[in-house]
Amino acid sequence: MAVIADRCPHVDVTVVDINERRIAAWQGDSLPIYEPGLLDVVRRARGRNLFFSTDIEAGIRGADIIFVSVNTPTKTFGEGAGRAADLQYWEKTARQILASATSDKIVVEKSTLPVRTAEAMDRILNSNDRGLHFEVLSNPEFLAEGTAVEDLEQPDRVLIGSRETPAGGRARRAVADLYAAWVPRERILESNVWSAELSKLTANAFLAQRISSINSISALCEATEADVDEVAYAIGADSRIGPRFLKSGVGFGGSCFRKDILNLVYISQSYGLDEVARYWEGVVRMNEWQEARFVRRMLATMFNTVAGKRIALFGFAFKANTGDTREAPALAVTRHLLAEHADVVITDPEALENARLDTAGLDGRLTFEADPYAAARGAHAVAVLTEWDAYRTLDYGRILASMERPAFLFDGRNILDHAKLFEMGFNVYPVGKRAMSHV
Ligand SMILES: NC(=O)c1ccc[n+]([C@@H]2O[C@H](COP(=O)([O-])OP(=O)(O)OC[C@H]3O[C@@H](n4cnc5c(N)ncnc54)[C@H](O)[C@@H]3O)[C@@H](O)[C@H]2O)c1
Numbered sequence: 001m002a003v004i005a006d007r008c009p010h011v012d013v014t015v016v017d018i019n020e021r022r023i024a025a026w027q028g029d030s031l032p033i034y035e036p037g038l039l040d041v042v043r044r045a046r047g048r049n050l051f052f053s054t055d056i057e058a059g060i061r062g063a064d065i066i067f068v069s070v071n072t073p074t075k076t077f078g079e080g081a082g083r084a085a086d087l088q089y090w091e092k093t094a095r096q097i098l099a100s101a102t103s104d105k106i107v108v109e110k111s112t113l114p115v116r117t118a119e120a121m122d123r124i125l126n127s128n129d130r131g132l133h134f135e136v137l138s139n140p141e142f143l144a145e146g147t148a149v150e151d152l153e154q155p156d157r158v159l160i161g162s163r164e165t166p167a168g169g170r171a172r173r174a175v176a177d178l179y180a181a182w183v184p185r186e187r188i189l190e191s192n193v194w195s196a197e198l199s200k201l202t203a204n205a206f207l208a209q210r211i212s213s214i215n216s217i218s219a220l221c222e223a224t225e226a227d228v229d230e231v232a233y234a235i236g237a238d239s240r241i242g243p244r245f246l247k248s249g250v251g252f253g254g255s256c257f258r259k260d261i262l263n264l265v266y267i268s269q270s271y272g273l274d275e276v277a278r279y280w281e282g283v284v285r286m287n288e289w290q291e292a293r294f295v296r297r298m299l300a301t302m303f304n305t306v307a308g309k310r311i312a313l314f315g316f317a318f319k320a321n322t323g324d325t326r327e328a329p330a331l332a333v334t335r336h337l338l339a340e341h342a343d344v345v346i347t348d349p350e351a352l353e354n355a356r357l358d359t360a361g362l363d364g365r366l367t368f369e370a371d372p373y374a375a376a377r378g379a380h381a382v383a384v385l386t387e388w389d390a391y392r393t394l395d396y397g398r399i400l401a402s403m404e405r406p407a408f409l410f411d412g413r414n415i416l417d418h419a420k421l422f423e424m425g426f427n428v429y430p431v432g433k434r435a436m437s438h439v
Contacts (some may be wrong), residue, residue, distance in 0.1 A: 001067065001323045002041045003152040005050035007182040010053035012270035016059035017287045022069045026052040027228055034323035034350045037149035060100040065175065069110040070095050074259045083266035086261070094124045101132055106171045109138045109175030114267050115198040118161075118303070133169035137191045140200030145254065146321035153182065159189045161196025168193075201264045205280055208257040210245040216244075218248040218432025219293060228432025229414060248432045250333065250385055250412035251290040255326035258284055284352050291329045294383075294431070295336035298410055301429055301437075302381060307341040310404070311374040313387020316358075317351035323355040329412070330385040338364030349390055373399060381408035400425055406439045 005013040014413045017023050025032040027046075031039055042050065053059060060066065069087040075081050090111060097107060107125060109118055118136045125134035138161040143151040158179045162323035176188050191199070221228040228248040233341050236243030252258075261284050268277035299306060318328035325331065330346070337344050340365055343365040346355050352368050359366055369375040372391070384391055392415055400407055409426045411418065418428045422436035429435045 001071075002045060002050060003149065004178060005048075006041045007153075008046075008178055008300075009049055012049050012051070012061050012062075013045070014053055014062065016053050016056045018054065018056065020054050023054050024050045034321075035145065035148045036321055041149055042062035042072065050372075052375060056096060057100040059197075060097050060105075061102055061148075063105065064103075065106045065107045065108060066097060067110040067179075068097075069141075070410050072111045072113060072259075073255075074262055079264050083262040083269075085112075085266075087113070087117065090117070090121070091124065094121050097134070098125055098128055101134075104133045105135075106174060107134050107136050109136065109197070110141055112140060112200050113138070113197055113199065114263055115194050117197065118193045122163075129423065133164070133167070135167055136193070137168075137171055137175060137290065138196035138200075140196060140203075142200070142203060151392075154370055155183060155187060157187045157189050158183055159191065159196050161191045161193040163222065164192055165168055182201065193410045201260050204257055204260040205264050207245055208252055208261055208287070209280075210281045211247075211249075211252045212283045212290075214246050214248045215251065215290040215431075216286055218290075221432040222297075222434075225387060225434050226432075227434070230433075247414070249329075249387075250294045250415060250431065251287045251329040253326070253328040253330075254324065258287070258327050263336075288332070291332040292336065294410070295333055295414055296331075297429060298337075298342060298381065298383065298408075300409060301353060301410075301427070302437070305340075306337060306380070308344060309380040310343045310378050311337055312369075312372070312379040312382045313344060313346045314372055314375070314382055314384045314391050315351075315388055316348040316355040317345050317386045317388075320387045320389065321350075323350035323354055325351050325358050328358075329386075330355070330357055333383065333385060333412075334359060334366070335362065338366060341365075342364055343367075345369050345375045345379070347372045348386065349388055373402070377402040378404060379407075380404045381410060383410040383412055385412045388415040391415065396421055396426070397424060 001013050001015050022032045029039065059367060070088065070093050072085045072087065074092060075084045075086040106178065118138055122136045140159055142155065152173060160172050160175050162172035172190055179188055214228065217231060218228040221231065232246040234247050235241050261280050265277045265281045311332065313330055316325055316328060316330040318326065334344055346365045347369045348355060352370060356368060406427050409421055409428050411430045414430050418430050418436060422428045427437040427439055
């Protein structure tokens with residue numbers, strides 16, 4: 001919404017949220033999320049045509065177009081628990097729009113939703129007896145955290161789905177016109193509403209599938225002395241495959257991949273398509289296996305016990321350039337290590353607060369340290385779990401000097417110079433590559 005406000009100065013954008021703390025943070029310079037370049041965008045538009053408020057009713061009344069971007073987590077209870085999307089926030093919002101609206105609205109699904117949700121929303125919204133008309137569109141968000149501003153300013157495509165009726169077409173054009181202020185028209189794709197909804201789930205499923213595919217090969221590389229980066233490079237040179245999203249590591253995280261695939265699995269099952277469901281479920285299973293396999297390798301390498309050993313985790317965010325830790329592989333690794341009674345210390349340049357919150361209920365010896373050098377001091381092992389640039393350029397000689405011997409380095413993101421670290425004296429364990437060990 002900040003980018004829309006920035007690029008469309010003639011349009012007033014009001015962001016409303018029930019979370020007062022978040023809205024207050026959006027009004028200051030310490031934004032509630034870390035995203036490179038976002039503060040500049042917000043500062044340019046804030047107070048001009050970008051406003052933040054907790055007055056949801058007024059926000060609804062004043063708007064012609066409402067982008068609904070509420071959370072749609074995986075259900076934790078009842079039918080479909082662990083797979084289906086929890087639509088309670090979306091439905092509450094729809095009912096609130098219905099209660100507060102005094103004029104016709106275009107309601108845009110910006111949240112990621114199961115296919116055919118728009119139909120249910122349409123029924124709820126248009127069940128009013130006040131003569132109001134609501135047109136429900138699907139405009140899924142394809143941004144990636146860490147590069148959100150860039151992705152929004154130069155999107156590969158914008159997708160807008162609507163009903164195939166004259167009113168649906170008019171609403172679709174109104175939203176397309178907003179994006180056309182900065183997105184070339186040929187990149188604004190239009191479709192029916194179900195295709196738009198399903199495209200978002202499918203895009204995430206395909207992206208995650210590439211990671212699980214290369215991670216499955218990383219295990220085979222470790223067993224055969226092939227090198228996963230060499231394999232990824234060789235296959236990525238095939239223009240049909242392409243080089244991106246083939247980086248092997250400890251596993252994918254983030255709030256979306258897992259939940260969206262599970263959602264796809266659940267929808268497939270609900271249509272009786274069990275083979276389809278099982279196929280995509282494999283992507284999630286492979287990811288869980290990779291996280292567990294990473295810890296099993298640590299354990300096997302460190303003489304089958306990490307009990308009482310200090311282990312420093314470099315990075316907790318699910319990827320670099322974000323403070324977001326949702327579904328981060330680091331959380332699974334932390335859990336496994338604590339279960340083995342390791343003394344775990346977490347460091348991260350942006351995600352330490354979230355790491356604290358995520359691990360609050362865990363039993364065991366767990367500490368947090370902003371400084372990576374202090375985190376590594378006295379450690380038996382360092383495990384790199386987030387590909388922060390800062391970790392590439394640390395003084396590893398200094399780190400080694402402060403660690404216990406033998407000193408192990410598990411590079412869960414394959415970002416370090418392994419040969420150099422080995423020469424220095426580290427025992428180096430990358431993912432999908434030959435280990436380099438002195439012991
Ligand atoms: N985070 C991403 O990278 C990303 C990318 C693409 C799509 N999405 C989708 O966007 C949606 C939101 O994701 P997110 O990561 O921003 O989630 P989030 O949990 O960070 O934000 C959701 C916000 O909605 C607010 N909210 C909940 N109910 C509300 C209500 N009734 N009225 C007003 N505000 C309400 C919450 O307070 C919260 O601030 C999800 O469906 C997600 O799948 C997220």
